[in-house]
Amino acid sequence: MHRHTICRLLVLSLCLAVMGFAPAAAQERPSSPEGAASTQIGDAWIDITYSRPILRGRSGIFGAGDEYGQVLNAQGPVWRVGANVTTRIKTEADLMIGGTTVPAGEYSFFIELKEGAWTAIISKQDYMETFDRDKMAEGLTWGAYGYNPEHDVVRADMDTSTEEFSIDQMTILFTGVSDAGGEIVVMWDNQMGTLQFGVAP
Secondary structure, three states: OOHHHHHHHHHHHHHHHHHHHHHHHHHHOOOOOEEEEEEEEOOEEEEEEEEOOEOOOOOOOOOOHHHOOHHHHOOOOOEOOOOOOOOEEEEOOOEEEOOEEEOOEEEEEEEEEEOOEEEEEEEOOOEOOOOOHHHHHOOOEEOOEOOOHHHEEEEEEEEEEEEEEEEEEEEEEEEEEEOOEEEEEEEEEEEEEEEEEEEOO
16 A cells, blocks of 8 residues: 555544544543642642532522522532542641641541631541442541531631632632641632641641
8 A cells, every 4th residue: 555545544543533532531521620739848748639610600609698608518518628529638747727736647628618707627537439328327428428527627717708700610729838837728709718727846
């Protein structure tokens, strides 16, 4: 077969493969993509892993008054701070949060939502990667479903604000980080909550 003909067939095959892959990839893409926030203080890393829901044209997702946070809680007792699997914080350093020492380790992260008053919850309750009703009966969480306050390590007030702009995709990030500590910021729609943390001596 002529060399140019072979090249044309290879290019055509590649194009068809790409065209076939693109729709499949689009269908398999999660509606709330996985996200992560990380920082390093000294030699120690702090990592937060979560799923990032998108507004998709919605506004006022947090609600107001007595209904504040109810949509996000989705009939759960608290907010999972994202979507799908429970949001996790892994720290290689001992932290100080709300006057309580949080030893190095991995924890679940929830927020109790009230208008103008967010409460961060750092919990040692274990979680499941995929939903399993039997494991929930064993005390594991899926998102915030199955949450048990008996496992709380600390509850700490967060600074909250209402912004003039809207964040389309829920975002967690670190700000103001120094050797002494920093802030964990949670933003979605026009709401922002900030949790102060320090590095334990």
